[in-house]
């Protein structure tokens with residue numbers, strides 16, 4: 001792992017941080033709420049105490065009691081309530097009524113103080129009471145300690161648990177990593193074990209496996225291509241060599257030499273065509289063969305290539321017809337590539353049509369430009385038809401060798417069509433003929 005912190009650790013740290021923030025917030029809220037509640041209850045008790053004193057003054061006055069009676073009653077009252085000694089009462093003339101002796105001043109720090117001035121039967125009295133906050137502070141201090149102790153302990157326990165869980169959750173990643181590391185070009189058919197959990201890990205593993213599928217088939221294709229190419233090249237090279245060796249074995253007449261050389265030239269031409277085709281396909285595979293496109297008139301291009309085709313057809317006694325529209329059919333394309341595409345189709349049609357047959361090349365521009373090459377030749381068997389565009393595929397290998405086809409023509413044609421976003425398709429009736437159709441976008 002190149003990252004300084006593993007995912008596991010990072011997850012745990014995040015988790016702990018979020019948990020800590022949550023605990024702190026919760027603790028603060030709780031602390032303030034408890035404090036508020038405790039102070040409110042102290043205030044409530046103070047309120048009742050002051051109210052009690054006021055009511056006492058009122059009652060005593062109503063019963064006709066003077067100041068001394070009020071002082072007596074207040075004294076009794078102070079003894080009966082908690083913190084009664086912390087009550088001060090001032091009378092109408094501003095004189096202190098209670099306590100009658102000089103008391104210590106009311107404490108202020110750590111105390112709640114309530115002061116109430118009221119008229120009792122038209123005369124003003126002021127009652128002040130204080131209550132200690134000591135037990136409140138005690139309780140709050142205990143709460144603080146409780147939180148200070150429990151938060152770190154809970155946090156540590158939860159983080160350890162989280163670490164363990166994430167470790168368990170991520171352990172399939174570790175095993176996938178080592179499984180993937182063991183897959184190479186030599187055992188490309190191996191696949192990762194897919195956990196059937198329906199989660200991200202299952203998707204990761206199956207995505208990996210799909211990628212391996214694609215890689216494997218690409219590698220297979222490449223190896224097959226290389227093997228086929230070497231195989232195809234071996235035959236003509238061997239032929240050239242044997243012809244030359246035979247001619248050299250003993251002195252021969254100039255005509256014999258000429259015949260041997262003619263065969264060698266023919267075989268060499270075939271070989272260099274094959275090498276050209278292989279090169280084209282290799283470039284196509286590498287994605288390097290970029291086809292530059294330009295607006296071009298298909299009508300002209302078809303007429304041009306068909307003129308060549310007619311010469312070729314005439315040599316084999318096959319008639320070549322051309323049907324093109326009167327108006328230009330303009331598409332975006334690469335002229336040499338499209339020429340090659342048409343020539344491959346035309347050449348095949350002529351090759352696989354016996355003497356006296358006809359080949360019809362027609363260009364239509366109905367919904368979209370369509371180029372078709374139809375022949376009255378030997379046709380393609382239905383089981384071979386789906387494969388004709390594959391590399392090195394020949395419907396009838398033994399017979400084709402005479403014509404010099406290596407089975408690459410249609411593969412190149414399909415590649416050119418694809419590069420023009422066109423589709424290419426074949427239809428055929430064995431014994432009656434075949435039609436190849438290219439439909440441009």
Ligand code: ADP
Pocket residue numbers: 344348349350352375377378379380388389393394395396400404405406407408409410411434
């Ligand atoms: P080749 O160089 O062998 O012609 P292609 O890729 O051009 O290779 O064609 C593949 C195979 O498809 C041929 O070998 C042939 O069997 C079959 N094929 C192609 N075109 C025709 C056609 N017009 N009529 C009959 N068979 C055809």
